[in-house]
Amino acid sequence: MDRLVYTAMTGASHILEQQATASNNLANATTTGFRAQFDSFRAIPVIGGELPTRTFVVDSTVGANFTPGPLQPTGRALDVALQGAGWLVVEKPDGSEGLTRNGSLKLDENGVLQTQNGLNVLGEGGPITLPPGTPISIGKDGTISSIPSGSSPNSIQVIGRLKLANPPASNLVRGDDGLFKTKDGSTTDADPAVSVASDMLESSNVSVVDSMVTMINLGRQFEMQMKLITDAENNATKATQILTMG
Incomplete structure (x- = not known):
């Protein structure tokens, strides 16, 4: 159960970082010569004393779109x-x-x-x-x-x-x-x-339409991560009730 919560928590945390990047791009859609930012994330195993059965998300690359603007x-x-x-x-x-x-x-x-x-x-x-x-x-x-x-x-x-x-x-x-x-x-x-x-x-090379679509998709992904955490909490509550009855 803790693996599900940990994975969903780290995913939600970094989705918020991606939202901040998308918001910054939108804020600079009219900034002269601005280069759009982007984030890239990947999952890696948690290394510890036990087997690496858990993973978390890390920011592997933070870059920029170097395509010239109009x-x-x-x-x-x-x-x-x-x-x-x-x-x-x-x-x-x-x-x-x-x-x-x-x-x-x-x-x-x-x-x-x-x-x-x-x-x-x-x-x-x-x-x-x-x-x-x-x-x-x-x-x-x-x-x-x-x-x-x-x-x-x-x-x-x-x-x-x-x-x-x-x-x-x-x-x-x-x-x-x-x-x-x-x-x-x-x-x-x-x-x-x-x-x-x-x-x-x-002009800035930020696409306002693409940035808005990205923010909507990230919002849905964040809701999915929150739903996983809620499901994990409900499962833990039900398991506790069963153990208590036993």
């Missing part, structure tokens, strides 16, 4: 979207690198190129500083150019180049801040094959 034009010069695979590299508060697909950028009061959350966007030589009041354009390879004030339209000045990386998806993990990073925390190399589309942003 691109939306914005007409804003500081908006960039990555075409296909690749990441923008930003500088986190602790100095380490973070990877993001959210290309909604801005300039701080000192002209430093940043994300909307205030993280410095890294170029191939470090943070990028742009001259104030100067119109800029971002090329397909991430090159940032401008035309200095008073110069002819042909006097294009290259300011810097975005650091665009493309590490293997299997080597990436999502941090608590929503940014991705390499599993060992190492820095990434720039990949010249990564391209960007200017004046555009990438």
Whole structure:
């Protein structure tokens, strides 16, 4: 009897974790560049002094869906979207690198190129500083150019180049801040094959319909686990009554 209760209890516990993941995906259905999360669970035997006759559920893989989301034009010069695979590299508060697909950028009061959350966007030589009041354009390879004030339209000045990386998806993990990073925390190399589309942003790749269906299915699975626990309790009560009569 305890095996049934233990299995149902651990199953219900992890179904709640899956519900939290599905809820988080729905909450970020409109977040720029968001990558949908998914959980994968498996049953393993309980190892102890006795024979491994009981099992419980563990979270074997927590990953992300790296399928690109649809691109939306914005007409804003500081908006960039990555075409296909690749990441923008930003500088986190602790100095380490973070990877993001959210290309909604801005300039701080000192002209430093940043994300909307205030993280410095890294170029191939470090943070990028742009001259104030100067119109800029971002090329397909991430090159940032401008035309200095008073110069002819042909006097294009290259300011810097975005650091665009493309590490293997299997080597990436999502941090608590929503940014991705390499599993060992190492820095990434720039990949010249990564391209960007200017004046555009990438939408979230979360499917609202799929997420809603997933939440409904998980709700039914949770009810089934609760029904198993109730059945186990009823069986134990009946067994106790029989033993008492005997």
